[in-house]
Amino acid sequence: VVCLLLVRDETSESQDAKAPSCLSREDHALLSSLPLDGSLTFSNTSSAASDFGLIHFALPAAIVYPKSVRDVQVAVSAVASSPGLTLAARGRGHSVHGQAQALNGVVIEMTSLKGIRVAPHGEPGFGQPFVDAAGGELWIDVLKATLKEGLAPRSWTDYLYLSIGGTLSNAGVGGQTFLVGPEISNVLQLDVVTGLGHSVMCSQTKNADLFHGVLGGLGQFGIITSARIVLEPAHEKVRWVRAMYTDFATFTRDQEMLISQPPGLAFDYIEGFVVLKNEDFNNGWNSVPFDGQTIDPSMIPDEGGSVLYYIELVKKFNWNDMGTLNQTVEKMLAPLRFIPTLIFTTDVPYEKFLNRLHDVEVSLSSQGLWDVPHPWLNLFVPRSSITSFDALIFKHMIKGDFSGPILIYPLKRERWDSRSSAVIPDESIFYLVAFLRISLPSSGPLLSSLIAENDKIMEVCHNAELGCKMYLPEHVDPESWKRHFGIKRWETFARRKRKYDPHFVLAPGQNIFPRIQ
Ligand code: FAD
Numbered sequence: 001v002v003c004l005l006l007v008r009d010e011t012s013e014s015q016d017a018k019a020p021s022c023l024s025r026e027d028h029a030l031l032s033s034l035p036l037d038g039s040l041t042f043s044n045t046s047s048a049a050s051d052f053g054l055i056h057f058a059l060p061a062a063i064v065y066p067k068s069v070r071d072v073q074v075a076v077s078a079v080a081s082s083p084g085l086t087l088a089a090r091g092r093g094h095s096v097h098g099q100a101q102a103l104n105g106v107v108i109e110m111t112s113l114k115g116i117r118v119a120p121h122g123e124p125g126f127g128q129p130f131v132d133a134a135g136g137e138l139w140i141d142v143l144k145a146t147l148k149e150g151l152a153p154r155s156w157t158d159y160l161y162l163s164i165g166g167t168l169s170n171a172g173v174g175g176q177t178f179l180v181g182p183e184i185s186n187v188l189q190l191d192v193v194t195g196l197g198h199s200v201m202c203s204q205t206k207n208a209d210l211f212h213g214v215l216g217g218l219g220q221f222g223i224i225t226s227a228r229i230v231l232e233p234a235h236e237k238v239r240w241v242r243a244m245y246t247d248f249a250t251f252t253r254d255q256e257m258l259i260s261q262p263p264g265l266a267f268d269y270i271e272g273f274v275v276l277k278n279e280d281f282n283n284g285w286n287s288v289p290f291d292g293q294t295i296d297p298s299m300i301p302d303e304g305g306s307v308l309y310y311i312e313l314v315k316k317f318n319w320n321d322m323g324t325l326n327q328t329v330e331k332m333l334a335p336l337r338f339i340p341t342l343i344f345t346t347d348v349p350y351e352k353f354l355n356r357l358h359d360v361e362v363s364l365s366s367q368g369l370w371d372v373p374h375p376w377l378n379l380f381v382p383r384s385s386i387t388s389f390d391a392l393i394f395k396h397m398i399k400g401d402f403s404g405p406i407l408i409y410p411l412k413r414e415r416w417d418s419r420s421s422a423v424i425p426d427e428s429i430f431y432l433v434a435f436l437r438i439s440l441p442s443s444g445p446l447l448s449s450l451i452a453e454n455d456k457i458m459e460v461c462h463n464a465e466l467g468c469k470m471y472l473p474e475h476v477d478p479e480s481w482k483r484h485f486g487i488k489r490w491e492t493f494a495r496r497k498r499k500y501d502p503h504f505v506l507a508p509g510q511n512i513f514p515r516i517q
Contacts, residue, residue, distance in 0.1 A: 022061070022104055023042075023061040023062070023104065024084075026082070027061070027082050027084075027085055028042070028061075030078050030081070030082055031061075031062050031078065031106065034064075034074050034075060034078055035074060036064065036066070036067070036071045036074060036075075037066070037067040037068040037070065037071050038064065038065045038066045038067035038068070038071045038112060038113075039064075039065045040062055040063070040064045040065070040075075041062065041063050041065075042061065042062050044063075045059055045060045045061065045062065045063050045107070046059060047063070048060050048063050048090055048093065048100075048101070048102075048107040048109065049101065050093075050101075051093045051094065051095045051096060051097075051098060051099070051100060051101065052092075052093065052094040052095065052096055052374055053095065053096030053097055053098070053373065053374050053375070053376070054371070054372065054373040054374065055096065055097065055098070055373055055374075055375060055447070055451070056097055056098030056101065056509075057098075057101075058098055058101040058102065058103035058509065059103065059104070060088075060101070060102045060103070060104065060105055060106060060107040061085075061104050061105060061106065062106045062107075063106070063107050063108075063109055064106060064107070064108045064109065065109050065112040066108060066109075066110070066112055066113045067112065067113065068113070069113070069191065069193065069199055069225045069226075071113075072108060072113070072193045072199075072223055072225055073193050073197045073198070073199055074197070075087065075106060075108055076193055076194075076195065076196075076197040076223065076505065076506075077196070077197030079105070079106055079505050080195060080196060080197060080503045080505050083517055084515060084517060085104075085105050085106060085505070085515075086102045086103075086104075086105035086106070086504075086505055086506075086508035086515050087102060087105055087106045087107070087108065087505050087506060087508075088100050088101060088102035088105065088106075088107050088108070088219070088506070088507055088508060088509055089107075089108050089110050089135070089165060089219055089223045089224075089506075089507070090107050090108065090109055090110060090111075091110050091111065091135070091136055091162065091163025091164075091165050091166030091167075092111065092138065092161060092162050092163050092166060094159075094161075094162050094166065095166070095472070095509070096374050096375070096376045096472070097472075097474040097509075098509045099218070099219070099472075099474075099507065099509045099510050100166070100219075100507075100509055101508075101509040102508050102509060103508070105508060108223065109136070110134075110135050110136030110163060110165055110223070111136040111137075111138070111163060112136065113134050113135065113136045113225065114134055114136075114137065115132070115133070115134035115137070115226065116131060116132070116133050116134070116137055116141060116142055116145045117131065117132045117133075118130075118131045118145055118146050118148070118149050118151065118231070119131070119132070120149045120150075120151060120231075126188060126189075126228070128230060128231070129149075129151050129230075129231040129232070130188055130228050130229060130230055130231055131145065131146050131151075131153070131228070131229050131231055132226055132227070132228050132229075133164050133226065133227055133229060134164070134225065134226055135163065135164055135165030135168075135223065135224035135225050135226060135227065136163050136164070136165060137163065137164050138160065138161055138162065138163055138164075139153075139156070139157065139160040139161075139162055139163075139164065139167070140160035140161055140355060140358075142164065142229070143160060143351065143354060143355070144351075146231055146234070147234055147351060150233060150234055151231040151232065151233060151234055152231060152232065152233075152234035152350070152354075153183075153186065153229050153230065153231060153232075154176060154180045154186055154230060154231070154232050155172060155174065155176050155177060155180050155181060155182060155183045155185065155186045156172075156174045156175075156176055156183070156354055157172050157173065157174050157183070158174050158175075158271075158356075158357055159357040159358075159361075160354060160355055160357075160358070161358070161361070164224065164227050164229075165219075165223070165224040165227070167183050168183060168184055168187065168190075168214070168215055168216075168224055168227060169214070169216070169217060169218055169219045169224070169507075170216060170218070170422070170471070170472055171183065171184050171216050171422045171471065172184060173411070173432055173471065174269075174271070175269035175270055175271040175312070175314065175409065176268065176269055177411050177415065177432075178259040178270055178409075178410065178411050178412050178415065179259075179263065179266060179268065179415070180415065181415035181416060181417075182415070182416065182422070183229075184215040184216050184416075184417070184420055184422060185415055185416060185417055185420075186229060186230045187215060187227050187228065187229055187230075188203060188204075188228040188229070188230060189201065189202070189203040189206075189211075189227075189228040190202050190203070190211055190214055190215075190224055190226070190227050190228070191224070191225045191226040191227075192210060192214055192221070192222035192223065192224055192225065193222055193223045193225055194210070194221065194222040194500045194501065195221070195222065195500055195501025195502065195503060195504075195505045195506045196500070196501070196502070199225070200222070202214070203228075208419075209496065209499075210222065210496075210500060212417065212419040212420050212421070213420075213421055213492075213493075213496040213500065214421070215417070215420040215421060215422070216420045216421040216422030216423075217420075217421040217493075217496070218421070218473075218507060218510045218512065219506055219507030219510065220421075220493070220496070220497055220500075220501060220506055220507055220510065220512060220513070221496050221497065221499075221500040221501055221506070222500055222501070222506070223506070234350055235316035235317060235318055235350050236317070236318045236319060236349065236350060237316070237317055237318070237319075237347055237348065237349055237350055238268070238269075238314045238315065238316050238317070238347070238348060238349075238350055238353045239314065239315045239317060239325060239329055239345065239346075239347050240290070240312075240313075240314050240345070240346050240347070240348060240353060241312070241313040241314070241315075241329070241333070241343065241344070241345050242288050242289075242290075242310050242311070242312050242313075242343070242344045242345075243310060243311050243313070243333070243336060243338035243339075243342070243343045243344075244285070244288060244308055244309070244310045244338055244339050244342035244343070245308065245309045245310065245311070245337075245338055245339065246301050246303055246304030246308060246309075246339065247303075247304060248309060248387070248390045248394070249387065250337045251272065251309040251311065252386055252387075252410070252431075253337075254311060254335075254336045254337060254338070255270065255272055255311055255409060255410050256383070256410055256429060257335065257336075258270050258311070258313070258336075259410050259411075259412060259429075261332075265332070267313045267314060267315055267332060268314050268315060268316045269312075269313065269314035270311065270312070270313055270409060270410075271311075271312045271407060271409040272309060272310065272311050272312065272407065272408045272409040273288075273309065273310050273312065273405060273406060273407055273408065274307050274308075274309055274394055274398070274406040274407075274408060275287055275288060275307065275308050275309070275310065275406075276306070276307060276308075276398070276400060276402060277300065277304075277305075277306050277307060277308055278400060279294075279295075279297065282403070282404075283402060283403065283404070283405070285300055285308055288310050288342075288344060289344045290344055290345075290346040291346070293344075295342070299339075299341050299342060300342075301339065305394075305395045306395065306398070306400070307394055307395065307398060309408075310338075310342075311336075311338070313333075314353060315328070315329050315332070316350060368441065369438065369440070369441075372438055372439055372440065372441055373438070373439040373447045374404075374436070374437065374438055374439070375437050375439060375447060375450045375451045375454060376404075376434070376435065376436050376437060376472070377434070377435045377437075377454040377457060377458075377470075378432070378433070378434045378435075378470065378471040378472045379432075379433045379434075379457075379461070379468045379469065379470060379471060380411075380423075380424050380425050380430050380431070380432060380433075380468065380469045380470075380471055381425070381430060381431045381433050381461075381466060381467075381468050382425040382426075382427040382430050382431075382466070382467045382468075383410065383427050383428075383429040383430055383431065384427060384467075385464075385466035385467055385468070386431050388464060388466060389431075389433065389461070389466060389468075392460050392464060392466075393457055393460060393461075394406075397453065397456065397457060397460070401444055401445065402437070403437060403438050403439075403440055403444055404435070404436045404437040404438045405434070405436045406433075406434065406435055406436070407432060407433065407434040407436070408431055408432070408433045408434075409431065409432055410429050410430070410431050410432075411424075411429070411430055411431070411432060412428065412429060413425075413426075413427065413428050413429070413430065414428065421489075421492075421493060421496075423469050423473070423484060423485055423486075423489065424469060425467055425468070425469055426467075427467075432471065433468075434471075435454065435457070437450050437454075458470075469484065470484065474511075475511065475512075476511060477511075478512070478513075481511075481512050494513075497512075497513055501513075502516075503515070503516050504516045
């Protein structure tokens with residue numbers, strides 16, 4: 001037996017550090033003999049042992065760097081033929097709870113499989129422009145390639161240094177989701193290597209069960225080697241607006257009114273945030289204005305609780321719209337009831353807006369605040385519970401030392417395909433609520449107490465029967481997963497697993513199906 005030991009990362013409080021990575025001689029021989037176009041390594045596997053969360057660590061026995069779809073097939077088939085091995089596709093490793101890890105198993109680094117092809121005029125059978133992108137390509141590179149043709153995908157996450165396969169395995173949610181659905185609603189076709197090592201093309205009409213299963217499928221049914229994504233004409237610039245509120249009911253009423261406008265009259269992007277009622281530049285009211293401007297504290301109303309809210313809006317435009325832009329945006333803002341003195345506006349190029357978090361990453365990295373533990377909690381909260389959620393959680397549980405952004409914005413169920421594996425509340429409108437905590441290296445609460453606060457939020461939601469569903473879910477046992485899916489969806493999910501990955505080889509880091517020996 002070949003045994004390795006993962007040395008604990010001293011910057012964090014690992015929950016499962018020091019996990020040994022052991023491989024039998026048979027598995028070692030099996031993996032050593034794989035006929036790959038790319039490569040495989042048994043050394044330096046710690047690069048795939050952690051993720052953006054820096055909470056869970058699991059050392060794989062081997063890493064495969066595929067150069068072809070055949071490599072992915074070869075690796076999956078070999079792992080499936082072994083009695084105990086598992087395999088995780090890893091995109092950017094930007095999960096926060098070990099979802100792309102495979103303890104003692106094989107990690108496939110999907111970013112080494114390249115390929116972006118833009119079809120500006122579509123092709124027979126696909127009348128609209130699209131891009132074919134390899135599963136490990138990053139959204140930022142897809143954006144850059146499509147912009148060369150004056151095109152861009154329609155649906156985005158806030159951050160673009162994520163892989164196509166990783167986000168499509170979850171949903172891919174952002175400010176455009178209310179309008180065009182999540183990223184998984186904007187896929188025309190997928191190429192997938194199943195847990196049996198078969199490469200299968202699937203779409204709404206071809207192998208549809210696999211297509212819907214893989215979208216939002218947490219990597220359980222196959223590895224996405226390529227995705228065909230819908231494109232639209234790209235605009236040149238955006239008008240970017242932030243408007244502040246003290247009253248939660250007014251804030252949510254305005255958000256819901258905004259997402260209910262007909263497509264031609266709606267903003268192109270709508271999100272919302274909770275900020276602390278203090279001057280902090282990261283979490284307080286001074287995080288709201290653009291370009292480092294500050295807000296005079298006397299402008300902040302006394303009323304309301306310990307937090308403030310703001311809506312973030314975007315209207316895309318081209319240079320030739322400039323003549324009417326002010327009037328159009330003013331008309332769209334007219335019905336809103338934000339604090340009149342607390343509205344901020346800027347115009348930026350479209351690409352700069354979509355890639356806005358990259359500047360934040362660069363700045364935080366330079367301060368040593370990017371590669372720190374991220375005990376994030378993302379929830380979908382039904383509209384009928386959002387007022388209780390504000391009272392029980394935002395107003396009661398969010399303290400002045402909260403570190404990291406808090407997002408809250410409404411989504412429409414009709415923009416999601418109920419046949420996909422993604423789990424959302426059973427109401428026509430629900431909110432994304434994201435507690436994007438960072439655990440500061442030298443100050444603030446310990447990582448363990450931040451994780452405990454997330455657990456407490458889940459407990460309060462459960463006890464008050466708010467009907468919340470975790471997004472980017474993290475559950476520890478099969479019973480919790482069954483509750484997450486609900487009986488009917490769980491049956492479909494488990495049936496698809498038995499069909500497409502019968503040895504339960506894929507994505508072990510999700511902790512849903514233990515490997516069948
Ligand atoms: P990984 O962490 O590498 O993998 C995630 C899961 O997908 C794993 O189970 C893995 O095995 C599986 N997987 C990876 N590649 C494939 C593949 N090719 N085929 C099949 N399965 C695969 N999410 C949003 O929805 N909206 C946001 O705005 C958003 N912003 C974010 C900002 C930051 C800074 C970060 C760190 C994350 C953000 N996320 C957001 C979450 C992100 O979408 C998920 O964590 C996503 O899984 C990350 O993609 P990845 O490529 O790093 O996936």
